[in-house]
Amino acid sequence: MSASRWPARLHLPTFGALLAVVAVWSLLSWRYGAYLLPSPLSVVRGFADIVGSGEVWTHTGASLARILVGFGGAVLVAVLTGLAAFLSRLARGVVHDALAVLNSTSVFVWIVISIIWFGLSNWAPIFTTFMITLPVVASNIVEGVEQVDRRLLEMGDVYRLSGGEKFRAVVIPSTLPYLMAGMKVGFGLALKVSVVAEIFGVTSGIGYIMNYSREILATQMVFVWALVMILVMMLTDKLVFDAVSRRLARWR
């Protein structure tokens, strides 16, 4: 890594803007007090505290575990849905309509229903995450399936490839980029949604601890956990989704 690349990587204008924001933030914090707007320094200190105590891992881990189940389940069902849409024109129509309905349902609907159905338990945020991310991931896969080049499938017919071989050689590679795009958006949504659902009835997770911090008037911790969320989001994007997408696109 050459030294000359660092300014570019840090993106100097962004860095400048950040400095300006911190300056204004400090000023406003000083003017309105730490309850309404804690100072940047107290947020940094709070962040160091939870990293030091390991609390950051407890709550982030709890949130991620719920996301893993809810979002993972959504991806699984979405893949099966895509498969059905690929195999049957009839199923494709039904899936389209079902996704249109799911896509226009609010997060809040699922939070309320999940509390009624699952009570104040882990399953409430898991179910909410599942219901919200399912249509996003499934829409992408179904679109990917529809974009599969029929001419390539016909090429498979010419050479008498079996159904399984055509699926492996043609359908999966052309659908994967759509799945990855859907998963990237879906994961972001999962993180945002599960955190909201965690306000109710569970005693761990980023959403829970943010709401708890508010109740005990520790506003700086609300900011700290927001920062944790942002970091989780950016890191998974860079380390997981961008890396996988790059690998998938190596033939381009």
Add this chain to the structure above:
Amino acid sequence: MALKLQVAGVGKDYLIPVIDSVAFGVEAGEFVCVLGPNGCGKTTLLRIIGGLEPATRGEVLLDGKPVVAGDAHDRKVGVVFQEDRLLPWMTLAENVALVLKPLGLSPAERRAVARRQLALAGLAGFETYYPGRVSGGMRQRAAIARALAIEPDVLLMDEPFGALDAQNRRIMQNEVRRIWKETGRTILFVTHSIEEAVAIGTTLVMMSARPARIRELITNDGAIPRGELIERLNTMIMEEVERQQGGAPLG
């Protein structure tokens, strides 16, 4: 001698009758070029012969056995489409090796055949390239290598050089002609270029305007001087293009 391929009164209707009735026979090792105005049904005919499309009338016999669309027949037919139809996420060698799977070859054998066929098509050294990283001419050559790899009884080619520039086209014509001489395959080659057909075909089939019939079947054995032949074919195709534009309600 028994015919390799027999097209017996084949016709096809879509919304309009596209092919009225076409009949001709092809002996093993012949290089047949099919000519005709745009939209007269050349692609349709090739797809029927390849078993990709059912005929409305008549039938196609390959080694005396009927070709049924959608049915897996044991005769091997290679098809080179107007587009290369390579899988962009597979290397050239993987693309060729893929079509050898149904033939029951081991992975090592498949790799070896792919190497050999790509070399034959002038692509030695490009085995591990992805299609997006080579030129259009090279992609089309890889598609031809793929079609030859299954050692097809009959090779069907639908304007395979349509997307190439004049120079690459010339190179590919020589290439196909050389491969044909070396392998002795039976080839059916659709083109709308008369020069191309006269340059590479042993038999020329001139189709009429839609609904298509065979206007003339010419043995290209040098009996007619090349220039005169080209001129005659040009006159014919102009007449057919005019008839198609004037007569048919759909363009």
